[in-house]
Structure formats: C-alpha cells, structure tokens
Amino acid sequence: MRSIDYFDRGHDLDPHRPALIDVASDERLTFAEVKLRTERIAAALYAAGFANQQPIALYGTNSAAIMIALLAIWRANGIWVPVNTRNAVDANAAYLNYVRCKWMFYHSSMATDVAALRQAVPTLTRFVCLDRALGEDPSLEEFVATTGGTTLPDFSDPFGAPDDVVGLFPTGGTTGPSKGVVVTNSGWGTMLETLGTAVAGKTDDPVSLVVAPITHAAGPVALGTLALGATQVILPGFDAAQVLETIAAHRVTHMYLPPTALYVLLGAPELGRHDVSSLRFFILVGSPVSPEKLRQAVEAFGPCMCQAYGQVESPMITTWLPPETVAAAAAGVHPERLASCGRPTRSVQVAIMDDAGALLPDGERGEIVVRGLLVSKEYFDLPDATAEARTFGWHHTGDVAYRDAHGFFYIVDRKKDMVVTGGFNVFTAEVEAAVTELAEVRECAVIGVPHEKWGEAVHAIVVADGIDAATIIAHAKARLGGVKAPKSVTFVTEIARTPAGKMDKKALRADHWRGDRLVN
Template identity: 30%
Template sequence: MALWYLPGYGLSCGVAFRRARSGHTFMFNLATNLESAAARWPQREGLVFEGRRWTFAELDAEASRVAHGLAAHGVGKGDHVALISPNRPEFITAYFGILKVGAVAVTVSALLRAREIAYQLQHSDSVAMIAYGGADMEIGKAAHDAFRQADTCRRGWFFSATDGLVDGTELFAFDELTAGHSASYLSVATDHDDTAVVLYTSGTTGKPKGAELTHANIIQNVICIARVRPMDPNGGKSLIALPVFHVMAQTCQMHLSIYNGTTSFLVQRFDALKVVRLLLDEGIPGFAGVPTMYRAILDCPDLTDDDHQRLKELFVSVSAGGSALAPELQREFMEKFEAPMTNGYGATETSPASCFPQSIEEVPLGSIGTAGWGIDLAIADDEGRHLPRGEVGELLVRGHCVMKGYYKDPIATADVIRGGWYHSGDLARTDEDGFVYIVGRKKEMIIRGGFNIYPAEVEAVLSEHPDVAMAAVVGVPHDTHGEEVKAYVTALPGRSVSADEVIAWARKEMAAHKYPRLVEVRDSLPLGPTGKVVKRALIEENADHD
C-alpha cells in the first residue's frame, strides 16, 4: 500500500492513500489509519481490554469482517450507520468497518435514553445500527426501543446482547454480521471532504445538532497533535478512560494512538482506583482526562503513599481537556506528582483540537496554549472585529479542523461559521506572549448590575478554598441587578464547608461585583458523559424554583 504525498500540506502522512479507480485523484479514507498501522506494525499490540490483547493486524482483520458483513447487507458509500457503545473493543472494529465501506459512522452516546437515541437515529438518516447490549448498562434496552421508533433503520446488530434484544428478523447478534467473512477488505475510495463521522452536540439550546467531520478534518487533526506528541520508537502506551463516542477520545486518543502505533489500554468506565492500578501495573507513563478525573485521583482514599510515590516516578506528563481546568487543581496535581500538566481546548465542531500547548515546557498556569499547526485563532468582539491582546472576546477558529457543517441544518451552520471562522461561543483572551486563556462561555456570561462576570474565573478562585473540591457558577435572575452569581460547591473528602463560609471567603478574594452571594453546598454536581459539569441542569433547577 503506497504512501502518497498530500498536496498543500508539505508532508507525507502516515496514512495510506491509494489511487482510486473511480476517477478520484487519490483515495482519502480515514479507515487507512488502522490499515497503515496493521501494515507497518502487524504484530505490535494495538489494544488491551480487561486483560485481552489484540495486535493491530487483528484489529484490522476484525474491522474488515465488519465491512464485509455491512456490504453484504447493502450498506455502502455515503450511508449512515449508528454506533452506540461504551469503551469496548467492538466500538473500534465496528467504527473502522463502517469507514471501510465508505459509510459514515454516527457515534451516539452510550448514556442516552431511548427517546434521545431515536431522535439521533432518525435525524441522521441512519440505515443501520450497531449497539452494545451488555447487562451492566441500560443502553441495550434503550437502543432496542429507539430502533423500533426510527423508521430509517433497516437492521441492527447487538454485541454482548442480553435476552430480548435480538429477534432474528431485524435485530441480530453482532457475531452474525462478521461470521465467515474474509479478514481482508479493500476500503472504498472517499474524498477528503466526504463526511466520515457525525457526532451530535450536547444540545445546550434546542435539539442536538449533528456535526459532520470529514476524513480530512480528523486525520489532519491527528497529524496536528502528533507533531507535538510524536511516536515512541517502541510504540508506547496510552490509557483511554474518556468515552470514545466523544470527539476528544475518538480523535485525540483512539486515532492518535493508532497513527503513532501506540498500545491503547481501554477502560469501559472510569474508576480512580482501578485506573491508577492499571497505570501502575502496565507502566503507562501518562494520562488524559477531564478535570473531574484528576480531582477523583487526588481525592481517592484507597490510594496509598506507595501508590502516590510510584505514580510520581511513572508520570512523564498528563493532559486535561473537555472543560475548564482550574489553575489551583492544575497546580495541586503537578505538585503532588511532580509531572507537567497541560490543558488543551477544542470542540466537537473543530475535530476537536484547535488550541493546546505546543510543548510541555514553560506553559503558563491556566493557559490552553496556542494554535495548533494549520489553525488560526482570533479574539473578536460581537461585530467580529479582532481584538488586541489582553482584551476579552469570543474565540474564533479557522483551519483544517473546522467541521463541514451541521447535518441537514444550513441555518445553524451559517450561524456558527461566518467568513470561514468558526464562532466558538467561548470567551477568551491572550497574554503578551500569545498564550490563550478561556474566560467562560459567551452565553454563560453573567451580567450583574452592568458588570460582566465570567463563571470560569469565579470557579477558579472558589477552587482555591481549602475545603472546596469542585465549584460550578451560574447566573440566576435578580430583581435589581438583572442577574446574581450563584455557586454550587462540593467539599473535599473528610472535610466540610458551609455556604456562609464560602461567601465570606469569596468576598475577601474577589471584587465586590464578582463574588457569589448565593452558595449551595452539595454532595455532588451533575456530570455529563465526559465528566464535565452539566450547568444546564443547575440553571433549569433554578428556573423551576422561580
């Protein structure tokens, strides 16, 4: 399989591009990421899950069997296939099998309910569904019921299926899809701007929107990250605890690990103690997660002093993303384990990585770094005028990472992509050296008595309180000021804190217009699938109480 020079990008990608018989100049299918790994490192371990190990050649062979099975059932180029699974080996093989036939993988959250899944199946025009049916999760029953509600889906396959999910007429066992098929499949030729994956946004306003990411979007984003995190000559090891149905783990971990020939240790559900034990037992020198995962590791009561020392000796670097990383948490983790901790930025609509540290050296605390290779960033006001360094405005992104658009929603697409720039809705600033800092969400910005207050800034300060573990800040209606600042906090393990104590402390640490007058102490905060605080739920609670 020949490597072809990619015009306009100045390098030969570690992905195979074949001349296509269909008249295309060259073949650009994201499935070749796995195919190239299998060709280059056939006997190297590509995946480890619950003690079982697969080589890259074995993963590609299984993906080829999936492709043959899909093709036999009439699934082909341009068709949409829904993939509903937690972190399981079948997610990876089904994902690449879908891509091999030239179809589009619609990766659906394994935490959704039937009604939510049915909407995505129907809206995405998925003609088939592959889903996890294990007894340890409710997703099998939800996917089964959603399939019945979506008239676009013709067939579905369940792996690890419990009783009642398979009927033998429309819904089948996954093994039936792959059984008897060849371990080799010549991937269908697709163009660089053909859609490879559709991922639905969280739907903070109205119905979720399906972001279309092209083959070029994803592989160039991988190349962009690989320039900063080059391959280990011996392969290296990576642990994936973030959900692979989410864009961060899908691109920045799954695809990047395959591209670099790294062995991925897949974890179905994050548990701080189990993750640390796996890191130590397998000698995995780094970790990537959302801030709540790092908080859980720091607070895990079952970790011994010896565990902490071994982690300190093991970690080379760790990285965070998915939500704002409080500088205090970043400082605490780095001091505890004496390892560099970086924070990056991205969105589903940007494939996702657009801004991250270009090295682990000399990155200011709280910064998300600088623009990645081939990507432009700008800070703009409401009229789209670019602002000078130091001023707060909306973060705009331009470059190879920006999505094709929202599926079947040209109005929403035109609303966020204007003049070639993706308007993120996030407020940011840059310092004198060009490092970028996220200040908050544009729509989350609180206006109290005419003053603009950025929740992320207040949360970062509250996280420095000696007894506070996590903080989430929202705006609530106020008769006089328009909005008031309200904070939800949780206490560190073994400690307690009162609302009055937090308010009194915050009053001394923040300007008068910023500190929260309303504080609610909780045992936990509502978290989304990636561990990010779901502020929408907190805002809705306040609306219900008004």
C-alpha cells in the first residue's frame, strides 16, 4: 500500500476519533478533519504546478501542522525530504542540493534558516509557510485557497504502487556527507505492517506520544500507530517533566524515545509523581541501551519497555525485543537479554557475516547483514555506494554483533568505533554497558585514544555525580578484565551528539586526537 493508505486505514476505523492533539497550541483534530486538510493541500499542490513524485522538503519542529503537511505530501504522492532542525544550515543546504529539491513546507520559526537556504539551493524555488504568510511565501491557508476545483488522480494501482518513492531519507553523515536513502512504498509498507503487528493490541484506546523529532523515527512510529487508529499527542520537543505530565494527562499508551531521553527521564525528580500506568509500549530505538538502565526503566514504567533495531537503509524494526521479554529479563529470566536488540522480524533475514563474506555461527562476532523487503532500494544517485553496501548479496549495516543460540542478537559496536588495543578488539558498547551499571553514572561514551605501546587505549567519557575515575576503572576491570577496562576517564556535563541525537564518536575522538597523538 501507499504511505497515505495507512493513515486512511486508521481514519476508516473511526473518522470522528481525535487524530492529532497539539499540546503547545491546544489544537485538536479528528481523523476526518485531518483527511480533509490533506486532500485540500494535495490538490493545491497540483493546482500550483506540482508534478507526481517530486521531492518536497519539510522543515520545522513537532506540531500538528508539520504532521498534516507530511501526510499531505504522501496524499499528493510526493517524496518526503526530511530537513533536520538540529543540523547546520550548510549541511541542510548540501543535502537539498544533492536531492535537487524544488518545494519546501516550513514553519515561520525557521525563517532565518529558510532565507539562507533560499540563497544556497538554486533548485529550491517554491515555498509555503505553514503558520502565516511570510514575505512572498503564502501561508498554508492562502496556498490551499488556490485549489480552484483541482481533483487528485488515483496514484495507486492493484499492487499499491510498490515502486513509487516515499522519501529520500538522509543517513547520519557522521563519516561524511549524508547519503539519500531511497525508500519505496514496498519497503515503507513492510516497516509499517511489521511495526503495527508488534505494537497492536493491549488497549482499545491507543494514544501515542510524539515527542522525538518527526523527521526521525518518531515519524514512522506516528504513522504506524495512526494506522491502528491511535490519537497522536504532539509535544514540540523533549522536556522530561512535560513528558511525564503528558503521559498522565492523556493516558498515553504508546511512546518512542531514544535511550538518551530515557536516561533523562530516569533521573528526573518528577518521576514517580505522575501516573504512567497507561503505558503499554515504551519503544527504544536509535542506539544500544544500557542493560542496567533498561532494568530500572521496567521498575519505573512497568512491563511496557521494548526495543527495536534498524537503520535508515533497513528501517526501524529489523529486530524486535518485545515488552514481555524485557520484563522477564528484568525479573531475572534470561537477564542477558536486557542487552539484546531482539530477534529478526518476519519480513527480513538477519545474519552475522565476516569480512570475507562468510556467514558466522552463533556466538561469533561479525557484521549484521540483512535481506528482505524491509531493505531500502538504493542510495540516491550513488551507484558505487549502493553496490558497496550490498557486497556478497546482503545489505551491510556497519554494526558488529553476535547471535545467541535462541536467535537473539546483541550489538557490540559500530565497526568504525571498535577499539584495537594491543592486538585485541574491544567493543565500546560492552564497556559503556559495564560503566553505566554504576548508580552514579548517567551516561558513558567509550573511544580509543592513542597509546605508544598498545596503539590505542580504552578511554571513557562520563556524565556522573559523586564518583571518581579510579572507582569507574576498578568496576569495569572487575566486570570485563584489564584489557577492556578504561585506562582513563574524562568527566563532562554532557556528551557530544549528532543532529540525530546519537553519541558523536567522531567528534569525541577529535577532542582527544591530533593526527596520531593524544591531545593533552
């Protein structure tokens, strides 16, 4: 099915049910109202000269208007180009030039950046401001008034237009400029169906909290739960106290956050003051989660914690660790599974491969490789990069992991983040998990720093209260042994992150390396 068909599936369950609740503006819209708005916006696009399958950039923080604009892009059979509000303008300009984007919907709060993008991206010539007229750019309301009786054609076919493109999604860009991942209805629909299967049931009144950026995993989670008829409660950004208050006030049942936000919630003084018993699925996606913090989360939020693994090229839910498994592990039944990202979902094959292309048996560490409908079509205009990622007939994720005898996968590192010290491979996620077992430690990032004898030494960058380096090193040594334990520790107030919210290991290494020497 087409992406918009999943919203319509939710609409048809109950058109009068609230679809969007914007907490900041207190705007409330039913499924019927949202559908009508998206139809009018899509018709206005074609009245203004839009062409089928053109890219449309969407730029703004979370709001009902942004969500409606995204649904309207898919209603028009446009190609969504997410623009990250946390990126530098130059990085966004480079990506928009690369994908040759012509159209942009934006919020007026981004006006300064949009003015810069207007100058830096020659192909970007059509702008619509979502909330008000701005200069020569019409407001969305004014733009919709140009519809002039335009009717939309039927963009689908008997197969749901599987090869039409849903989006050009940027990769993280931590090792260079972002590549555009071409995602089609076939792969996107597979993801939505898989997610829907995983998070359906357990409630007849689904309410999903949208607090992470819609331009990242929160967008797919929102659409996947809209297909189930879930009301979306939208917050403009993450604030721990507001999140906890909103869960209680709206009886939220479904929520997605990255592990870093979970850690903030666990340390929030407001935790325990609000009723969070309505939660049925608290999904963690984006990076490995500390097993100890996950155990604490089960204590704080109940048996709703779950985890998915994926990446833009194999989105969102390549593997799945359901709430029942997490709750059992927290209670002591296979406690090692708190460190797992789960088992493969139904529409993909997942395996572990060595550098020579051989698939590895259980227990051996290698790269996660994936096959199936979930895998994206290609990198936009980058055939060599596409071919490289598909070496040996599998999609290569760049993540190092192993599979146990029960089929659970355990991520141990990104290939590029592994530390090689004295000829031994040290996987940073394993060290980070050990350090964050300490109650005083809120977050930990591990990197390699240069060492004259060993080549690299394990170094921990820690956010903590009331603990010293010697205690951290001793604990890690007792848990992991002398080779894997950090040899040094730096304490910081926060850890550098990418615009997508992941630990920026490249930036962290740059703070400690100058050429091949340690920065003192």
